[in-house]
Amino acid sequence: MIETVPVPLPGREYEIKIGPGVLAEAGPRIAAMTQRKHVAIVSDETVARLHGGALQSVLTEAGLTSDILALPPGEATKCWPELERTVEWLLAQKVERGDVIVALGGGVIGDLAGFAAAILRRGVRFVQIPTSLLAQVDSSVGGKTGINSVAGKNLIGAFHQPSLVLADTALLETLEPRDFLAGYGEVVKYGLLGDAAFFDWLEGEAPKMAAGDVAAQVKAVTRSCQMKADIVERDETEQGDRALLNLGHTFCHALEAATGYSDRLLHGEGVAIGCALAFELSSRLGLCSQEEPSRVRAHLRDMGMKVDLADIDGDLPPAEALLDLMGQDKKVVDGQLRFILARGIGEAFVTSDVPRDAVLRVLEDALKQR
Numbered sequence: 001m002i003e004t005v006p007v008p009l010p011g012r013e014y015e016i017k018i019g020p021g022v023l024a025e026a027g028p029r030i031a032a033m034t035q036r037k038h039v040a041i042v043s044d045e046t047v048a049r050l051h052g053g054a055l056q057s058v059l060t061e062a063g064l065t066s067d068i069l070a071l072p073p074g075e076a077t078k079c080w081p082e083l084e085r086t087v088e089w090l091l092a093q094k095v096e097r098g099d100v101i102v103a104l105g106g107g108v109i110g111d112l113a114g115f116a117a118a119i120l121r122r123g124v125r126f127v128q129i130p131t132s133l134l135a136q137v138d139s140s141v142g143g144k145t146g147i148n149s150v151a152g153k154n155l156i157g158a159f160h161q162p163s164l165v166l167a168d169t170a171l172l173e174t175l176e177p178r179d180f181l182a183g184y185g186e187v188v189k190y191g192l193l194g195d196a197a198f199f200d201w202l203e204g205e206a207p208k209m210a211a212g213d214v215a216a217q218v219k220a221v222t223r224s225c226q227m228k229a230d231i232v233e234r235d236e237t238e239q240g241d242r243a244l245l246n247l248g249h250t251f252c253h254a255l256e257a258a259t260g261y262s263d264r265l266l267h268g269e270g271v272a273i274g275c276a277l278a279f280e281l282s283s284r285l286g287l288c289s290q291e292e293p294s295r296v297r298a299h300l301r302d303m304g305m306k307v308d309l310a311d312i313d314g315d316l317p318p319a320e321a322l323l324d325l326m327g328q329d330k331k332v333v334d335g336q337l338r339f340i341l342a343r344g345i346g347e348a349f350v351t352s353d354v355p356r357d358a359v360l361r362v363l364e365d366a367l368k369q370r
């Protein structure tokens with residue numbers, strides 16, 4: 001039950017291998033990529049404890065020694081001091097231009113280790129071994145790497161494609177249910193943005209996937225990665241279509257900023273709420289029928305996910321302040337907010353032509369329901 005999704009970027013082609021047990025491929029695949037018999041692995045303390053031993057064993061079997069840098073878990077690790085620590089550690093590991101670094105972890109580790117790989121000796125190759133659902137379907141694929149600034153998330157970074165992605169779905173078993181569901185926010189996003197049949201399938205099968213059905217997990221991760229690979233192939237540096245992957249993210253980033261990037265709202269939870277708001281906005285602008293946002297919300301509810309602003313604990317700022325936080329988003333072009341809206345499920349498009357008042361009304365009404 002192993003799937004392979006190619007990412008055919010000219011000169012930087014790579015494969016995403018998906019399925020239970022693909023971690024075992026790390027040994028032979030990495031041994032074939034480098035002359036060096038030593039591998040530097042960047043991870044976090046939780047993931048290193050759970051899966052570091054298994055990775056090191058398969059590397060040993062392939063004749064490779066390895067060391068792990070285990071960073072603190074959590075979004076706060078995507079910062080300058082941890083990046084500096086990582087880069088200095090990699091240099092102390094004597095990583096050279098021809099070597100391969102491994103990122104073993106969720107989105108935080110993939111983004112930070114990928115950025116470290118992008119800048120170390122002006123760029124070394126890296127392998128992504130994503131351990132969270134969110135990382136398997138989104139952040140480990142497509143080459144966006146970076147850290148956060150006090151001014152906002154992911155504002156410092158580089159495009160640097162991995163050389164291989166090993167998405168071992170068996171590792172999802174160790175995720176907390178809340179983290180699994182947060183990752184599911186990114187899965188459902190793919191159906192909503194460009195594949196109505198996938199969304200239909202998720203409505204029926206996603207509960208099985210959440211309950212641990214391996215075939216459903218492999219199918220969901222594979223379809224998500226295929227869609228991402230296809231978009232990244234068309235538009236690697238987000239000049240156009242890649243922005244579709246940001247469905248729900250303009251709302252999400254404002255909510256994450258308003259909740260201090262804390263456990264009050266995980267990124268994937270914000271994406272799910274943001275998708276529901278993006279469909280609500282699309283419907284109010286007459287782009288899609290009123291049934292579409294209801295269907296989106298009903299599915300998210302069925303999955304036990306956060307759907308409304310009322311599902312976020314604690315206070316939120318007023319609608320005007322949330323709108324200002326949206327202005328910090330990377331997707332602002334010439335001061336104009338760019339939104340991903342939809343003409344229906346599976347039919348998203350990018351636009352800057354959204355009346356400010358319409359967004360404000362959606363936020364005001366969503367806040368009133370709290």
Ligand code: GLY
Binds near residue numbers: 138139141242246
């Ligand atoms: N997560 C959005 C992108 O990779 O473009």
